[in-house]
Amino acid sequence: QKEVEQDPGPLSVPEGAIVSLNCTYSNSAFQYFMWYRQYSRKGPELLMYTYSSGNKEDGRFTAQVDKSSKYISLFIRDSQPSDSATYLCAMHGGATNKLIFGTGTLLAVQP
Amino acid sequence: DAEITQSPRHKITETGRQVTLACHQTWNHNNMFWYRQDLGHGLRLIHYSYGVQDTNKGEVSDGYSVSRSNTEDLPLTLESAASSQTSVYFCASSESSDEAFFGQGTRLTVV
Numbered sequence A: 001q002k003e004v005e006q007d008p009g010p011l012s013v014p015e016g017a018i019v020s021l022n023c024t025y026s027n028s029a030f031q032y033f034m035w036y037r038q039y040s041r042k043g044p045e046l047l048m049y050t051y052s053s054g055n056k057e058d059g060r061f062t063a064q065v066d067k068s069s070k071y072i073s074l075f076i077r078d079s080q081p082s083d084s085a086t087y088l089c090a091m092h093g094g095a096t097n098k099l100i101f102g103t104g105t106l107l108a109v110q111p
Numbered sequence B: 001d002a003e004i005t006q007s008p009r010h011k012i013t014e015t016g017r018q019v020t021l022a023c024h025q026t027w028n029h030n031n032m033f034w035y036r037q038d039l040g041h042g043l044r045l046i047h048y049s050y051g052v053q054d055t056n057k058g059e060v061s062d063g064y065s066v067s068r069s070n071t072e073d074l075p076l077t078l079e080s081a082a083s084s085q086t087s088v089y090f091c092a093s094s095e096s097s098d099e100a101f102f103g104q105g106t107r108l109t110v111v
Helices: none
Strands: A004-006 A011-014 A019-025 A032-038 A045-051 A054-058 A061-066 A071-076 A085-092 A105-110 B004-007 B010-013 B019-025 B031-038 B042-051 B054-057 B064-066 B076-078 B087-094 B106-110
Touching (some): A011 A019, A019 A105, A045 A061, A071 A085, A085 B042, B004 B087, B010 B019, B019 B031, B019 B087, B019 B106, B042 B064
Parallel strands (some): B010 B106
Antiparallel strands (some): A019 A071, A032 A085, A054 A061, A061 A071, A085 A105, B004 B019, B031 B042, B064 B076, B087 B106
């Protein structure tokens, strides 16, 4: 079993839709949870960063962490064509700072 | 501005040859990581380092080696390139539990 599981998609939505991306994990030591966005032929870039459980909002993006269920989510409101990219969840246990990634979900927002 | 750069961006090599991919960061980060990205597998950790003279194996380290002689550089060496090592390679750096910054990637083809 992989430490981090993520639905690879692809996911295609119309412009303006609400997008929900999810990951599950098995290692209860994970405390730091991140979402990276990766455009085609580019390196991943940090989108959202959350420590422990709870919600974090940044503009159209909301990250949720439920440590009791070992489940994290990223919500994108009013999705735009410029949001079309691969979204990768990542997490680590703090002491090691060794990021473990999900497989990534390819999102296409149609104008 | 601080940055992390990888070279070369593209490389074609023959089976059995030794190949070295360069990674250079000017963030002065202690932590550096090498990942490979393949369809269906996401980003998988190859090797990582927490400081000068420190190196550690990741989940897919067979056939790869790294050395850390200074803070800025973590070169990745493929001892004897194999077709299974055809992939996109990403280098990243971070400090403590903060965001990891990624390079633009090196696309390696082994023929």
